[in-house]
Amino acid sequence: MAKNVGIVAIDIYFPPTCVQQEALEAHDGASKGKYTIGLGQDCMAFCTEVEDVISMSLTVVSSLLEKYGIDPKQIGRLEVGSRAVIDQSKSIKTFLMQLFETCGNFDIEGVDSVNACYGGTAALFNCVNWVESNSWDGRFGLVVCADTAAYAEGPARPTGGAAAIALLIGPDAPIAFESKFRGTHMTHAYDVYLPNHGSGYPVVDGKLAHSCYLKAVDACYKHFCQKYEKFERKQFFVAEADYFVFHSPYNKQLRKSFARLLFNDFLKDASYLDEASKEIFAPFAHLSEVESYGSRDLEKAAQQVAKPFYDAKVQPTTLLPKQVGNMYTASLYAAFISLVHNKHSSLAGQRAVMFSYGAGVTATMFSVKFNEGTFPFCLSNIAAVMSVDKKLKSRHEFAPEKFVETLHQMEKIYRAKDFMTSKDCSLLAPGTYYLTEVDSMYRRFYARKDKEGSSKNGNNANGH
């Protein structure tokens, strides 16, 4: 049986087009700091008309295969987690099969996993389980998390974002799953959902969404601790993990969620919390669960206690979620990538606890353990391949007016057929896939920008 199964390689793609939150704030007439301090966001990536979830997925998968030198025949399973419903029957995974057809590899299991922002985690678990199962055939699994989040004018607009992430799965991984420690919480709720009514914008019950999220944090943490205690025969507290990585629609949410873990530890009488912290928490010790979700005072107190722990254990995960925005299924893994980017030289031997959340409700807390690994599947090479800094630095900042104009353009082609895009890929990096056409039968066609910089017809990913 395969051992130390986990993530052996990673790549990330996000659109090079972005808008600064500070500029957007001013443009929208919002109070100063509303987006940057209130939400805690710095910048937001968005797709122009030549990019979508499928093009970003094609880009990140081909990039990963090329940069780690993986023969496409070496992939035995490929699955996608996404909230984007481009087609209601045909999976995004089938579009990605175009990358494997030229080498004759059609024998690749897996389809799309769907539930709000949780689909990527479902796909990841499925892939890891496959490698550990009897049906594993010795090849790699590949997980793609890809989404675009774009909102109508209004308070939700600054919480958009876009990215696609590819995770290569195999044994002897530098990022190995601790599969026994896993806490899941799933329930039926109409917190955030997307009825099939054609607008493309979700229905949000804000108050319910808030309590659903916090309740899921609590429940997952409880289950996670129980499992840890069962197998390790000692209690689990925040102190047992080096980093905590959260699904983060915006930075503020993450601060609240992490602080909640500290409150849970306080209720379990954790010895690592000093007297001062215990005093701050004391007035809230007897709140009922429901009261505790609604208490702004508790929220503030918890964040106060959590501050030094947040700086050490969470802050290193925040770079990409703050710079790129909400990426739905990719958000958690973009936070994880930020951690690897920032700390790769010191991660060996350390543990990260991950919290994945999808409205509806589906949530899981799980953990991974790092080791240095062997080239090309080692932490330092993963950080080098991802080149997060370079990608962030080579972005093109749009003025808010141009950003708004782009979104209007996108609304016009949403669910449309029978149009050609501008095919303008001048802002895209070499090797990026882009949408060229949606024909009269709604079939989508893509091309790839040449690796040296111009578009290259011989490498098209076309309908047939």
Place this chain on the structure above:
Amino acid sequence: MAKNVGIVAIDIYFPPTCVQQEALEAHDGASKGKYTIGLGQDCMAFCTEVEDVISMSLTVVSSLLEKYGIDPKQIGRLEVGSRAVIDQSKSIKTFLMQLFETCGNFDIEGVDSVNACYGGTAALFNCVNWVESNSWDGRFGLVVCADTAAYAEGPARPTGGAAAIALLIGPDAPIAFESKFRGTHMTHAYDVYLPNHGSGYPVVDGKLAHSCYLKAVDACYKHFCQKYEKFERKQFFVAEADYFVFHSPYNKQLRKSFARLLFNDFLKDASYLDEASKEIFAPFAHLSEVESYGSRDLEKAAQQVAKPFYDAKVQPTTLLPKQVGNMYTASLYAAFISLVHNKHSSLAGQRAVMFSYGAGVTATMFSVKFNEGTFPFCLSNIAAVMSVDKKLKSRHEFAPEKFVETLHQMEKIYRAKDFMTSKDCSLLAPGTYYLTEVDSMYRRFYARKDKEGSSKNGNNANGH
């Protein structure tokens, strides 16, 4: 590690409302035999306004748990395969969590798997892999395949159907996976797809769909045979399996698909084919692959050779697909249930080869081996619990006029909000869930008909 993982229990639900294909044929003014002989279909189930994919799934899951005496706490993973997009974000799985909340079990992994009719198979593989993985916690997995297929007036109308199937997954199963023998074929094609344009009816490229299906049969069979030969060190031919179970949109498709396997065996010079059969196939030996997909003569010749093999190895799988119709993700498993229903007393020691297909394209051929098992997880009890005959006999036949009227009514409420259903569950069996309301926020509410026959408020499955 868990051994002989597979299906330990099964239940099926299909609506009690149906229309005879012979009557529909006459009503539609189609030539006599067009539906019954041309398509090979006998009868078709359909939902009335009180049933949908979610209600059928609630019904079949609660029925399985009750009839096999499974404590809901014993379920550790639940996943759904469906082509129905009731909500574009919230999974069907989260609706089913309502059945586990009363006993306090929220720790259930899994979401929805999506690609046309293949989602159920993806969910099944994921569940089996989970039981074989490190993250398995000793509890059962549960797979639900549920779909309704209803078509607009025209030639596709008689190819509708509706059902929900629940498969309980665990070790030491009477239906054990032979996980090493698996042939997958996935590729990018626009054969049948469902763009997000709001009509709810798929776009079909008939000619492409036909060749995609046959190509997938060929490719999966080839991979399956290779894997079998690698591990068993002998060639695989149709003669090596006792039964072949196919995804079957309508019976005629199944006959063609099975016949294709015989043609493949002929090309591999199978010794079990007699001289007469070889002579029939001989004129087609040199067709190119593409030519072979288009040849009606080959299709006929192959079906002639296949006839005796079809009668022995396929015919026992056809009862429910012919009586209920196309059930999309549930079709393959309804065929499998037909086999268990018809042959349970003689299946021990035998092998069934399964072929799952989803447009787009995703397809896998895999195999299971039967053993008698131990009560309640034994073949005879599974057949008794499913009570296929009783369910078929207690159906209510609608005249074609009333069937058409029902579909009109269903079209009106498709994607609608803010309405109450008739709540008329007089035709439903005791214990059936039914839709009562879709509120102004698109939230769906269900109730359960009392197990003694009347509706029971205490057992409602409501939104909140």
